[in-house]
Amino acid sequence: MRNSKGSLMRPDPLPHSASHPVVTPLSPSVVYASETPDALDDQYEGRVHGYTYSREGHPNADVVAKRLDAMEGMSGGVVTGSGMAAVSAVLLGLTKTGDHVIGGNQLYGRSLRLMKEDLPRLGIETSLADPADIAAVRAAIRPETKMILVETVSNPTLAVADIDGLSALCKETGILLVVDNTFTTPRGFQPFDHGADIVIHSITKLLAGHSDVMLGYVVARDPALNERLSVFSVTTGMTPSPFDCWLAERGMLSFELRFERSQATAAALADHLAGMPGVKRVIYPTRKDHPDHDRAMDLLKGQGCNMVSFELEGGRAAANAFTRAADGLNFAPTLGDVGTTLSHPASSSHRALTPEERAGLGLSEGFFRVSVGLEDPAALLAVFSEAVAAAAAS
Structure with missing residues (x-):
C-alpha cells in the first residue's frame, strides 16, 4: 500500500491461512516489529516470547x-x-x-x-x-x-x-x-x-x-x-x-539414517585398509588394535562413528600420490558430507604446529583422516585400493 505522500508501506508479512506449512519457513528478517514500547518490554523481560533483532x-x-x-x-x-x-x-x-x-x-x-x-x-x-x-x-x-x-x-x-x-x-x-x-x-x-x-x-x-x-x-x-x-x-x-x-x-x-550408513561403511573401510600393503596403521574405535578399544566399546557401546584415520608409508610423496589417485573423493579439510572426504592434518587442521609437535601427536606426512560418506561400499573400497597402491608405487 502507499500513504498519502506516496511512500511504500509494508503490508502484513504473512497472509492468514487456515492451514500451516509442512516445511519450516525461512525467516531472513533482521528486525521484528512490536506493537508498543510496553509490548517490547514484555518480550525483553520474559513475560511473552517474541523476536526483536535477529542477532538476539x-x-x-x-x-x-x-x-x-x-x-x-x-x-x-x-x-x-x-x-x-x-x-x-x-x-x-x-x-x-x-x-x-x-x-x-x-x-x-x-x-x-x-x-x-x-x-x-x-x-x-x-x-x-x-x-x-x-x-x-x-x-x-x-x-x-x-x-x-x-x-x-x-x-x-x-x-x-x-x-x-x-x-x-x-x-x-x-x-x-x-x-x-x-x-x-x-x-x-x-x-x-x-x-x-x-x-x-x-x-x-x-x-x-x-x-x-x-x-x-x-x-x-x-x-x-x-x-x-x-x-x-x-x-x-x-x-x-x-x-x-x-x-x-x-x-x-536424515541424520540418523546417514549416521548408520556411513558408520557401517567406515568399519568396513578400516578393516579393508588394515590389510593393505603400504598402510602403516589404521585407527578406528571398534577395531581390537585401537589403543583405547576397551574404553571405546564401553563408552560408545560399539558405535565406531564415520571417521577413519590411517597412516601411509612413504611420507608426503605417498600422500600426494594417494590424493591424485583417489578418483571421485574430495581432498578437503572438512567432514560429515554425504560424500567421502579426505583430510591431511599436516597440511590443513594442524599445519600451525611444528613438525615436532605434530610428530608428538602421531601426525606424520602420511597421516590421513577420512570422513566416510554414503557411497556404495564396494565402490568406495575399490577407490581406496587403487589410491593406496598408487601411493605405495610412488
Whole structure:
C-alpha cells in the first residue's frame, strides 16, 4: 500500500491461512516489529516470547536448537555461527583473566590454537593433558582451574577420552567438564549421561551433513550457564544465519539414517585398509588394535562413528600420490558430507604446529583422516585400493 505522500508501506508479512506449512519457513528478517514500547518490554523481560533483532535470536535458530536439545536431553541450547564459535563462547564467555583451563592434548587444530595462543594473550592460563590419563589431568589442576575441555573422540587421531574418569575428577574438584561431541554425535554418545556439564557440537559436520552449512551448538546442564552463553554469543555477534539454520534442519531430518550408513561403511573401510600393503596403521574405535578399544566399546557401546584415520608409508610423496589417485573423493579439510572426504592434518587442521609437535601427536606426512560418506561400499573400497597402491608405487 502507499500513504498519502506516496511512500511504500509494508503490508502484513504473512497472509492468514487456515492451514500451516509442512516445511519450516525461512525467516531472513533482521528486525521484528512490536506493537508498543510496553509490548517490547514484555518480550525483553520474559513475560511473552517474541523476536526483536535477529542477532538476539530468530525462529530458524530456535528450531535447530530445540532439535539438538532433544537429542542431548537438555534445554536452552545456543546455536552459533560455527563450531569454533561454540568453543569460543565456552572458553571466553565463562572464564576471566586469572582463570586456568585444561584442554585435551589432541584437540582439533583451531581449538589447540585458541588454547595455546589466544587465551594466554587474554590472561587465561592453559595446560594440555592426555584425557585418557586421569593422573596426568589431576596433576595439571591448579586452584584457579575452572574447566576441562575434551573431545569424546579426538580430531583427527580418534583417541577416546576417559569421560567417566574425568567426570568423577570434575565432581570431586568442582571443575566444569566440557565435552566436544562432534565426532561421536548424540547418536553415538550422550555426554550428559556420563556427567558432562557442557556439550559442544559443530553442526557443520555430520549433523547437517551436506557441506553447505556453517553452524555450532552449545548447551549446559545448568540453565544459568546457558543464559551466560547466550548473552555472550549475542554480544559478540556469534549469531547464526537463518538460511544456514534452515538448511541444517533439513539435513538433521536424515541424520540418523546417514549416521548408520556411513558408520557401517567406515568399519568396513578400516578393516579393508588394515590389510593393505603400504598402510602403516589404521585407527578406528571398534577395531581390537585401537589403543583405547576397551574404553571405546564401553563408552560408545560399539558405535565406531564415520571417521577413519590411517597412516601411509612413504611420507608426503605417498600422500600426494594417494590424493591424485583417489578418483571421485574430495581432498578437503572438512567432514560429515554425504560424500567421502579426505583430510591431511599436516597440511590443513594442524599445519600451525611444528613438525615436532605434530610428530608428538602421531601426525606424520602420511597421516590421513577420512570422513566416510554414503557411497556404495564396494565402490568406495575399490577407490581406496587403487589410491593406496598408487601411493605405495610412488
